Amino acid sequence: MDKAIGLQTPLVQKNIARARQRNPQATPDQVIRNLERMYVSTLAGTGAAVGGAAAAPGVGTGIALALSAGEVLSSLELSALFALSIAEVHGVPIDELERRRTIVMGIMLGGSGSATITKVAERTGQHWGRQIVAKVPIETLRQINKILGKHFITKYGTKQGIIVLGRVAPFGVGALIGGGANAGLAALAVRASRRAFGPAPTTWPNQVQPSLPMSEKTSD
Secondary structure, eight states: OHHHHTOOHHHHHHHHHHHTTTOTTOOHHHHHHHHHHHHHHHHHHHHHHHHHHHTSTTOOHHHHHHHHHHHHHHHHHHHHHHHHHHHHHTTOOOOSHHHHHHHHHHHHHTHHHHHHHHHHHTOOSSOHHHHTTTTSOHHHHHHHHHHHHHHIIIIIHHHHHHHHHHHTOTTTHHHHHHHHHHHHHHHHHHHHHHHHHOSOOSSOOTTOOOOOOHHHHHHO
């Protein structure tokens, strides 16, 4: 989780630029929808690939489990990149580590994450990603993250453990389980991000200055 949350801002901005590659004039709402599609398809693809590799002839259970456990780490990084990219498009500060933790774990935990955040912050209202994370003191965020961390280990960790075992199922079943389970987790995160931040801004926030990919610059 620490490695995933430690993603540098340039990687987040590069991910946003990739989401608007086909349409440099895309609105924030269009870019967010592209980010969602990219995230779901990539996460489903990695889960299916690992499940398929685990079922290949000659791959023992130990190696299969190692492959699947390694995919959990990459899925964490993909999920963190998605959450931080959405926050960046919404103009929510992501330069402070505790804010990153709250955003990533809150989105990945879904409804239970948002309930914890609003309760500890002692604030009510919609869209905790904008109303709480960007405004509450860092010390409050530390308290929130301690609770979220415990929930993350028990809830997300248990769920991933079941998926890891499912991916090593024989006869190609692992590929179906891996792809389907990852797609389901990604869909939950997408819904949680929409609840966290609400409607997309109508214009690009000042700190978000998505540049054209180099290929488009040279083609012009």
